[in-house]
Structures are given as structure tokens and as C-alpha cells.
Amino acid sequence: MIPMVYTVYGFAVFFLVAWVCLWLIHIMALSYSKWKLYRTVDRSPPELPYPGVSILKPLTGVDPNLESNLETFFTLDYPTYELLFCVEDERDEAVKVVNGLLHKYPEVEARLFVGGSRVGVNPKINNMQPAYLSARHPLVLVSDSGIRMREDALLDMVQQMQSREDVGIVHQMPFACDAEGFAALYEKVYFGTTQARLYLSADFLGINCHVGMSSLVRRVALDEVGGIAAFGEYLAEDYFMAKALVERGWRLRVASLPALQNCGTRSVGGMQARLARWARLRIAMLPATALLEPLSECLPLGAGAAWAAGVLLSAEPLPFFLVHVLAWFLLDWLLLRTVQNGSLPFTKVQFLVGWVWSEACAPLVLATALLRPEIEWRTRSYRLEWGGRAHELKPKLKF
Template sequence: MTTSLYALWPFAWWLLAALCGAATFYAISAALTMPRFGSAALVREAARRARALVLPPVSVLKPLCGAEPRLYENLATFCEQHHPRYQLIFGVSSSSDPAVEVVRRLQAAYPGHDIELVIDARVHGSNLKVSNLINMAEHARHDVLVVADSDIAVEPDYLEIVTAPLADPKVGVVTCLYSARSIHGFWPRVGALFINEWFAPSVRVAHSTGSRAFGFGATLALSRGTLERIGGFMALKDCLADDYLLARFARDHGLATVLAPVLVATDVIEPNFRTLWLRETRWLRTIRSVNPAGFASLFITFTSPWLLIGALAYAVLYQGSGGVPLCAGARAALAAFGTSTAGGIIARLALHARSSAVAGAFWRDLPLVPLRDALLLLQWLAAVFGSHVIWRGVRVPVANADGADAAERVERAERVERTARPAPGEARVVSATRRRAAVEVTDGR
């Protein structure tokens, strides 16, 4: 029976075996590359090299919106940097934003630090975060800029490490990976696995193959000269994936993107399934908009469903024989499914173990691994067919990145800004409709 079943569709069996094998190979690669970034030895060496340089002063731009959990604690880590001279600029669009009080507390707690709060309601495009950055950039006094999301916490040598590579004139943007911390509850734990056991390993695997097509809102360090070459933040004012495109525009000018070895920590706070689903499908659809080919290949990175498929295929071939000897092709396919399934289970467990930084997290979260991988597959399918993202209750269309190069984008942005700029003495008016349609999106968090 099995031999005849195999003889009917040999190509289908081997295609399935190849896909299961590819998923296992990815899981092995992801597990092996886990120590590549964030290891104590790499960070210490990067900090030592940074301190050997004469580091220029830095302006750190932190766009804020609302009082997130642990906001004060996260922002305070930027006030504990070893860097000899840096300016902290926090920006909000309204004086009633709860983040204002948090910044005031920081200013009181660190009176010797150069901390500036920018409250500016001007909107320059559909991306509110970029509008915030445009307003904040006017207050930056230094020629090295670091843009960092509000929900990250950093170590004291972070600023030295991420700005040191900019001493090389061939480097355009320095970015870095992040690890997730779940804040209260079941679904934040599931969300943390999204980052720690899928997103971060996939970046490491891509980086190990030579890819440098990165740009994460957790950290974007660049010089003022690089920012001006790509047209400033104004070139990103209508971009959904502004962090990714900032680095890509710099690469379009022949400048390299460097992935720093330091890891920062980010908080996952989504309290229920719905909010987690919306955030993660938004992330995947954003990936689809800027990298369709890369998005199409993501299905192979969801390991657990492929392990289940491989195990079922093995069972069908093995149990369906009914004592009848298998043909050579069926025996080879059986061995392929068995090998890929066993190897994939070991690799997935190793990846989970290496991602479990907190003591006891391995056993606590182990039952969530199949759920996490299955949920990723469903979200990927939803992202394939979806044409919108939901951000803070607003339904926003996702447009594929067009083929225009950076120069064309900059020219278009400057032309729109010139025509929209009010005459001297004339107030700029932003309609309520324009504000509701705006979107503030980084790398999915």
C-alpha cells in the first residue's frame, strides 16, 4: 500500500521532505547563531574598542507617545551612559501627553544632564513618529545622532558601542537587535517569544549569510551628514517602515549598515490575544511591504508546524506498509522525514534554551513553543492576504514600496514640503482628519 502510494506521487513526497528538511536546517542555523550578538565577550570587546577612540558628542532623539509601562525606568537607562558627552532630546506632540511628566521627573532626577523636552504639534506627513523626529531634529546640537524607541532599556556602554562604527566614513547607519521582556500575563509571554525565538534568530541567520538589509527602530545611529544626504527625516514622513527605509536610503548612497553586537531590552505589554495579533500581523505586513521576496520565504522559519508535518508523513509511510517491504524510494523518503523531524526537534529545543535568558524560563515557556510557531504561521497567512494594518484603532492601507530610488524620494519630499510650507507669519493648520489618518509605526513594536 505504501509503496503504491509513494509510486503515485514520488515528486510530492520528496518536495514535502525537502521543505521539512529546509525548516530543520533553518532551526539548526538559528540555534547555532544565537551567541553571535549580545554575548558578554563581544560586548566587552566592542566597548574596549570604542573607548580607544575619541568619540564625538551625540544627540539622542527619543520620540514619545503616552505613558508606557516602565517608561521612566527605560528612559533612565539613557541617563546612565558612560559616553563623555551627549544630549537627550525627548519629543511629544502635546503638552497633555502623560510622557511629559515622566520627562520632567528625569530632568529633576538628573539635573546635571543635558535633557531637553520638545513639545511640538506640527505634523509633516502621515507618519506621526517621523513628524516628531523632524520637530526634534531642529534642537539637536551635535553631528552624531541616535534615534531610539521609547520602550527600550540599555546598558551603560550602549551609546559608546553604537556610535563607534560611525568613525568609518563608509558606514551610514548602525542598528542593533533587541531581546524582549514580557510585562505581566500570558499573552506578553507569547509575544516575547515572537521576538526572542523568531525575529531575532531570523536576523542573525540573515546576517550570517552576508545580508545587511537591516534597520531597527530600537537603535539607528548615523551622522548628520548621512541624514542630510538622504533628504533628512522629511524623506520618511509618509513611510510606514521608516526605520528600515532610513537604513536602506543610506545604503542606496553606498553607505554600509552595521549591526552592532550590543543587545537592548524591549517590553512586550499586549494584554490579550487581539492586541497581540494586531501588532504582529502589522509587523508582518510591514515586512511584506518593504521586502516581498523575504516575506514570501518566511513560512519555512515556523519550525513546529513542519515538524508535525514531517512526523505525520513518516507515520503514513511507516504504518501504511502493512508488513510489505518498502521500495527503495519510499525507504529513502522515510529516512529523510525521520532525520529532519528528529533533527528539527533537537534544534528547536536548543533555540528555545538559548533564548531563555531568565532562570526557569525554559520549562515555563516550553509548552508555548508549538503555540507560538503555529500562531506565526496563521499570522503569516493573514499577512499574505491582508491589505491593511491596525494601529491605535486606525485602519491604514499597506502599500508596497515603490521602485523610486532615494534621490527621487528626497526630491518628492522636498517638493511637497515647499508647497505645503506656510508663508511667513501664517500659521500652519492641520485638519483633524489628517491627524486621525496618520500612523506611527517602527519595526512592529
């Protein structure tokens, strides 16, 4: 048997190596964000016309910001695009909102698709399938209902796509619009620190980090793998879509402008349920996530590294841990300011409260994901198999 002392030293070395790696990732993300984000969009006339874009907007229900969010897509600064709105049920209140905007902007090419087409268990794919088949342009932008678009965001994404012929997907990094309340603070802190750190470092290292809430895809590349219908058996269709394209030699790129989430019904509980749902998806796709993900969080990583430093270096664990937390906090503040591209809509004290809340809740969110494996999305429930395939527990609609 291996003596206990070697086991202890082995764990200590593991924690210190993980600690060094995460700090390198932290520094990498901050440096890369300053180079990657908010680069000036080239508005000079192109040598060749920009390709047309078909924008798919899957909708379910109405929140207070839906109309203003959708309206930003009617005023995009881009020469040729069409808007394809998708709803499952003609009685959905979103139909009235869309029809009002169609009447307000008759000069914009836009259509409404009602009913969907069942090609799998993923309700988003089912909802978009008829619109995807009817899309007229070589580029397809899949954009969630809660996204608010800057007028130059589509131009930025297309220019990233046109930079290389082998770029198959350009996706925006998730972020959040400014809003009032603690839930909005929590959302902005999470997406501007934890999510941004992993997203940016993964993009820099060439790792698939694709989140499909605002994602531009080459139609020819997507059709090579069967179109969006090929991913109807997955709930994390964005990850598997990117994986399929990368396996065929296509590249992924992150746009320079983040995706601005602007849902009008924010809540702390809703945010945590959302994070738990994403954690369940990651665990089903990559089971090692359950073991390694806690080490990406400030508090568990700092506690483990402080213990390891005491074992290997005879350091005082408490001062080590406190310095670690302070340095992590300061770098997160700098990263969030970079992702925000300017002053934050809250004070440093408010950021501290939101940051502590986000970091303290992270282990609890992961524990919830492990203890309750079912996925709940709106009024539906799913169970995941290893590998990411899903089964609906309570089918709702028949197409």
C-alpha cells in the same frame, strides 16, 4: 502537460531543499550569536574623543515602565550626548514624566519638543522631525519609548560605528526584559528564537534586517538621502532608511547588546496584533513574503519536509516530523539562552508552553495579516500600497 508524478516530485524536492536551507540558517544564527552578542565593551580611553550623540525619543502616552525606562538614558556611561524628547500634544501625559526627569537630572543636556511637524503619514517621523532638525551632534540615536538602556549600550554602539568609516547604521537586535506573566514569556520566546534566528542570519549574510526601535545613524549619511523626512511616506521607515543608505555604499552593523523592550502593558492580544502589523508591512514591501514566510516556521516547514521525505526517501513522515520538531525546539532553547546571556527567568516546562504557543500562532498571525490588510497603530489606521507607501484612513492630527 507535465505528468502529475513530476509535479509531486518537484514539490517534494522544493520542500526538502527549503528544509535544508532553514536548518543551515538555524545553525548559522546560533553560531553567529555566540560570536556577535555580548562582546566586552572597550572602556579604555580612546585616541580621539568619541563623537557626540543626539538621542531622539518619540513618546505617545504613558505606560507603567515609561519613567524608569527613560531614566536609564539619563545615566548612560558616555561622555557627550543630548536627549531630545518628542511628543505630539502638549496635553500628553508623557510631558509630565519628561519634565520630572529634566528636573531630577539638570546636569544632563535634554530638551522637550512638542507638536511635531507633518512631513508624511508616519506619526513617528512627524513627531521626531523638529528634534532631528535641532540635533547638534554627528550621530543620531532613534530610540523607541519602551526601550530600557544598559549604561554601556550607547558606548557599544558607537564603538561598532567607529570600527569602519563606511558604517552608516548600527542597530540593536530586538529582545525583551524579564517580566512576569505569560505575555512576557511569549514576547521573550518570540524575540529570542524566531526573531533572533532571522535577524542574526540576515546580518551575517549582509541582508537588510534593520529594525529601528534602537538605531544609531550617521547624520551625514542620513542627510545624503534627505534626512528622516524623506521616509515620512512609509510606515516601515527603518527598512527604507537602511535600504537607501546601503544603496549609497554605507554598511549596516548589529550591536553586540540587544535592545531591551520593557513596555509595562504587555498582553497576548497586543503581541499578536504587533506581529500581524509587522507581517502586513513585510507583505506590502516584499509580496513574496506571503508565500515564503510560512516555510521559515517550524511546524509548516516540518510538515512539508516530512511529506517530501516520505515521497522521495520512503521515510515515515510522523517520526521525521517529530524528530524535526524536537531538534528545532532544542536549538531554539540554546539560541534563547545565548540571546539572554545566561539563565532564563522561567523553567523548561514554561519555555515549552511558550514555544509551542509561539510556533502554533505563527501561521494564524500571517493569515490575519493577509485577510485584514489595514494597519492599525495606536488610534490610527492606514492602508498600504505595494512597495510600502502608506495612506492614512482616519487622519487624527494636523501639524
